Amino acid sequence: xxxxAQSPRYKITEKSQAVAFWCDPxxxxxxxxxxxxxxxxxxxxxxxxxxxxVVDDSQLPKDRxxxxxxxxxxxxxxxxxxELGDSAMYLCASSPNGGLRSTEAFFGQGTRLTVV
Amino acid sequence: xxxxxQSPLSLVVHEGDTVTLNCSYEVTNFRSLLWYKQEKKAxxxxxxxxxxxxxxxxxxxxxxxxxKELSSILNITATQTGDSAIYLCAVFSxxxxxxxxxxxxxxxxxx
Numbered sequence: 001x002x003x004x005a006q007s008p009r010y011k012i013t014e015k016s017q018a019v020a021f022w023c024d025p026x027x028x029x030x031x032x033x034x035x036x037x038x039x040x041x042x043x044x045x046x047x048x049x050x051x052x053x054v055v056d057d058s059q060l061p062k063d064r065x066x067x068x069x070x071x072x073x074x075x076x077x078x079x080x081x082x083e084l085g086d087s088a089m090y091l092c093a094s095s096p097n098g099g100l101r102s103t104e105a106f107f108g109q110g111t112r113l114t115v116v
Numbered sequence: 117x118x119x120x121x122q123s124p125l126s127l128v129v130h131e132g133d134t135v136t137l138n139c140s141y142e143v144t145n146f147r148s149l150l151w152y153k154q155e156k157k158a159x160x161x162x163x164x165x166x167x168x169x170x171x172x173x174x175x176x177x178x179x180x181x182x183x184k185e186l187s188s189i190l191n192i193t194a195t196q197t198g199d200s201a202i203y204l205c206a207v208f209s210x211x212x213x214x215x216x217x218x219x220x221x222x223x224x225x226x227x
Contacts, residue, residue, distance in 0.1 A: 045217075056212060103208060
């Protein structure tokens with residue numbers, strides 16, 4: 001069964017260091033989402049891609065976060081420099097359709113980031 | 117601003133009880149409503165509800181979409197300890213397919 005792949009599963013980093021997460025969506029899925037989930041809260045959308053284009057990054061802290069999906073397939077989310085408040089689960093999801101046809105989304109296993 | 121609100125935020129029941137979780141939404145151009153179960157890892161998909169499919173059932177879980185009231189409920193009958201998890205409601209909205217989540221309901225089922 002096709003899955004959304006994420007790596008690493010766990011990451012511990014010191015504050016002010018750079019950290020990167022990788023996501024490979026289900027093959028053929030046009031839409032890719034990055035979410036941040038703080039313990040006890042629902043996922044918060046950071047960035048949404050439709051193919052290689054950013055559709056929504058209104059909640060992405062652009063002074064320290066960046067995201068790319070250069071070939072419209074896999075994606076990388078980077079934080080530089082990391083802060084203690086960035087400790088959270090970072091989730092990637094993909095959807096087969098986009099825009100007006102969006103109806104379902106599938107999640108990867110997530111990357112749990114701890115900033116010390 | 118689009119939003120999804122879940123209630124209650126947390127719930128403690130005993131095995132065998134029936135629970136009802138609520139989700140209400142205010143979004144532009146509603147497309148679908150999704151329910152997920154999250155244990156100590158990524159969310160796993162439960163149900164998708166759309167205008168053409170407003171009621172879904174799988175075993176002890178069922179869900180209904182009320183488009184008039186802009187809400188959905190998730191029912192779990194004869195709860196088991198394995199049902200303990202965070203239940204997330206999400207809605208696809210707008211012309212861009214934005215997927216917005218509620219805060220989640222944390223369910224604890226005691227033996």
